[in-house]
Amino acid sequence: MSFFFRAASRPARPSPQELVRSIKESLLALDTRTGAKALEDVEKNVSTLRQTLSGDGEVEPNQEQVLQIALEICKEDVLSLFVQNMPSLGWEGRKDLSHCWSILLRQKVDEAYCCVQYIENHVDLLDFLVVCYKNLEVALNCGNMLRECIKYPKLAKYILESSSFELFFQYVELSNFDIASDALNTFKDLLTKHEAAVSEFLCSHYEQFFELYTRLLTSTNYVTRRQSVKFLSEFLLEAPNAQIMKRYIVEVSYLNIMIGLLKVFVANPNKPRDIIQVLVDNHRELLKLLDNLPTSKGEDEQLEEERDLIVKEIEKLVHSSV
Structure with missing residues (x-):
């Protein structure tokens, strides 16, 4: 029954x-x-x-x-x-x-x-989902939906090449930490899921992309700067981006920024223990890199001064750890 x-x-x-x-x-x-x-x-x-x-x-x-x-x-x-x-x-x-x-x-x-x-034929849906990061109530849901879309090459390629893509440079610095973090995850997926498409995009949008990315590297927000440096190293070191990396690292304007960021970590008198350990463990590679930087004159004298300061601080850390 x-x-x-x-x-x-x-x-x-x-x-x-x-x-x-x-x-x-x-x-x-x-x-x-x-x-x-x-x-x-x-x-x-x-x-x-x-x-x-x-x-x-x-x-x-x-x-x-x-x-x-x-x-x-x-x-x-x-x-x-x-x-x-x-x-x-x-x-x-x-x-x-x-x-x-x-x-x-x-x-x-x-x-x-x-x-x-269907979405390929209605790409305005992707633009709508990107814009929804501005809506506190639906941002995280739409972020999840976007990342599902980004798994497919044509949809990811559309977002990369659309005007909506530039919005991510704003979203990763939003005051709401959860939404900013979610936007960064989506941003990472866009630049790492499909290597060939990303390499093609970076080649054709090099100046525009790195001009925007430089703003993240020089942000007043420490978390944004730190995450941006880490992420930059991740996607530039991917094999299809080798030529992009070579082009990027020889440009003095970007070199100045990276040296300045390294100075922030090295010259901090209250460095966290894990930062000290990373600097000590990698001191040989860091010193070799700094030693091989091209010499400069005139307007780049500050770069040399900062490089010398970084070298001295790293050597001091190594000696104190012995």
Whole structure:
């Protein structure tokens, strides 16, 4: 008796077509209706979508249904509605929608990702997601959705070459630490996930990119400076960027900045123990690098003075650690 009761108590799930149609109607209703009921309908439908796509702990998702839902969502332009209505949803609804987004983008039909192809044909959605970093309520959700998109070369390439990309140089310095950190993670993915595309981008946008990046290296925010130096070394040392690195390190204007940053670490009278250890452990490489810097005259005398100061401080640290 109890078995039949449990079986009867579980409501039948709607078909993929019914579910997508219901989601679309409720999202469109947000534009014409106001109040809690309209929002409640959307979030209820999105919750059902999440359970259908990823299972509910008792019933595993039906992969054939998942794929059919992805196709229907693209066919009915619901993917666009997801992005456009993200700011209208509550916390739980945004969380569910972000989760569904990552599953939908992974669905393949004949070796093609149907939702990724949809976004390729509606790239304004990517621009919208980038701009959403300015919205405190949805920034982290949209950041997750962006990083899912960046896994695919064409979508990452579009963002790199769009005017929206420059916004990341602002976002990584936002006063909200969580959002700034999330934006930095997205920024890193853009510059590391697809090496060939990134190398091509840096070659064709060299001056523009490094002019913006220099602002991060000279930021008044210590955390921004430190993270920017670390990240710069990471993506410049990737094999496809070898020519970019060689071009970068011979430019005196950038050399001045890097020497100045090194001076900040070395000349600090209250250096943390881990900083001291790094300087001591790498003193031979640092001193060799500094010794091989090109000599300069006139306007670059300050660079030589700072180099001499750094050398003396590093040698002093090494002697005191013996």
